[in-house]
Amino acid sequence: MQSNHGIEIESINPGSLAEKSGLLPGDILLSINSYKLRDPIDFMFYSADDNLEIEIKRGGKIITAHLTRKDSREFGINFKPFKVMTCKNNCIFCFVKQLPKGLRKELYIKDEDYRLSFLYGNYLTLSNLSKEDRRRIIEQRLSPLYISVHSTNKALRNRLLGNAKASDILKDLKFFTDHKIRFNLQIVLCPEYNDGKELRQTLSNLYRFYPYVLSIAVVPIGLTMYRKHNIRPVEKGDAENALNIIDIFQKRFIKKHGNPIVYGADELYLKAEHPYPPLRAYGDLHQIENGVGMLPLFMNQVKKLKLPKGLQRKKKFITFTGLSFYPFLKRFTERLSERENLHIDAAPVENTFFGSSITVAGLLTGRDVIKTILDRIEGHEMILIPDVVLNEENKFLDNISIQNVEEALGIPTQKIKSTPEGLLKGIVEDR
Ligand code: SF4
Numbered sequence: 001m002q003s004n005h006g007i008e009i010e011s012i013n014p015g016s017l018a019e020k021s022g023l024l025p026g027d028i029l030l031s032i033n034s035y036k037l038r039d040p041i042d043f044m045f046y047s048a049d050d051n052l053e054i055e056i057k058r059g060g061k062i063i064t065a066h067l068t069r070k071d072s073r074e075f076g077i078n079f080k081p082f083k084v085m086t087c088k089n090n091c092i093f094c095f096v097k098q099l100p101k102g103l104r105k106e107l108y109i110k111d112e113d114y115r116l117s118f119l120y121g122n123y124l125t126l127s128n129l130s131k132e133d134r135r136r137i138i139e140q141r142l143s144p145l146y147i148s149v150h151s152t153n154k155a156l157r158n159r160l161l162g163n164a165k166a167s168d169i170l171k172d173l174k175f176f177t178d179h180k181i182r183f184n185l186q187i188v189l190c191p192e193y194n195d196g197k198e199l200r201q202t203l204s205n206l207y208r209f210y211p212y213v214l215s216i217a218v219v220p221i222g223l224t225m226y227r228k229h230n231i232r233p234v235e236k237g238d239a240e241n242a243l244n245i246i247d248i249f250q251k252r253f254i255k256k257h258g259n260p261i262v263y264g265a266d267e268l269y270l271k272a273e274h275p276y277p278p279l280r281a282y283g284d285l286h287q288i289e290n291g292v293g294m295l296p297l298f299m300n301q302v303k304k305l306k307l308p309k310g311l312q313r314k315k316k317f318i319t320f321t322g323l324s325f326y327p328f329l330k331r332f333t334e335r336l337s338e339r340e341n342l343h344i345d346a347a348p349v350e351n352t353f354f355g356s357s358i359t360v361a362g363l364l365t366g367r368d369v370i371k372t373i374l375d376r377i378e379g380h381e382m383i384l385i386p387d388v389v390l391n392e393e394n395k396f397l398d399n400i401s402i403q404n405v406e407e408a409l410g411i412p413t414q415k416i417k418s419t420p421e422g423l424l425k426g427i428v429e430d431r
Contacts, residue, residue, distance in 0.1 A: 005038075008027070023054075027058050032054050051067075093231065094162075096108055100224075100226050104399055107397065112127070123147065127167060147169075148185075149206065152206065153202070160194065183214065189234055203245070215286035221234060250262055263282060282297075307340065319426075320346065347376055361386060383411060385402060387422075390402070
């Protein structure tokens, strides 16, 4: 674990500038050109010069390395994860608080860290941001940030966040706009809290931050059966109402700026049973990781798909997904069967672990997958596991590994990218 005064190297890419310069895994980088390093963002920021003097702590000794970047822009250093800042809220819809015991340890961390927001698109409410953090965001241009707004009505927002001391989001966004920091915003739609006229008012208030507001996503609240708050899920009528409001604002924004700015999550269209817009309506797909535009992207990729060579037509494969995406995956695999003589069965996995209102693939657990596939396994020779359900160690949310699945079901598995191309690559012979 690194301290406040240095960042530890976890690994170095072979042949990289870092390797050629003699840096080693375990080295703690203390400063670059006399600038102290707190985390990898400092490293990115201060290592832009061509000539670098790096102070290193190695085995208790302090040494200095001189690096010349020349043509090489990439250092090839992978740092140990830094200690993340955690949140001071108690949101009524907090997913962490709705988790049962026994899941992967990292899932219980209530992270709220502007550095993760900049690096990986994690959302933050800004309620734990110090003056120093703000200064750093401006100085190092940590933009765009991903910010949870939920409502611009301060009293309502504080209620949703469970934090009476949360700052005024409109003032915060004005501060970042004044300093030319861009942001993507999300509103977690909670029926009877921030919907209807509150949603209209929020969108109207956020609109004024254009062009610094790149996108606003409206996503339905996710509720597991372990929730303690008395709050209900988004139903069909709620989704329809939200989409109507989004549509009004999209038209207004397009007329004024040629950009819809506000988008409904795919799940809202599914709940409302509305056709989702074409891919081109999603602009730069700023919030694809937030489930905004994933479906149209997938269907668009299906249309443009080129079949790779070496596809195995004699074997039968099986894959799976959550209930919401299942009809789309099924349509695709049936088409492959009819037109291309490829045999991939798609199985819909009901989420009994978190409760049936959780229908996305990314929250499926290993035990639900095993249970579903077990009933359909006969005749299949391999299970194709989409990467969205696994972490870097190839484990599901409930710590079940790929090997556990193989042992339980008695056939080999293949991890695949969660795209049409990824599915087909999974059935290529001698990959
Ligand atoms: S900001 Fe809210 S939803 Fe996010 S971790 Fe904190 S309490 Fe949970």
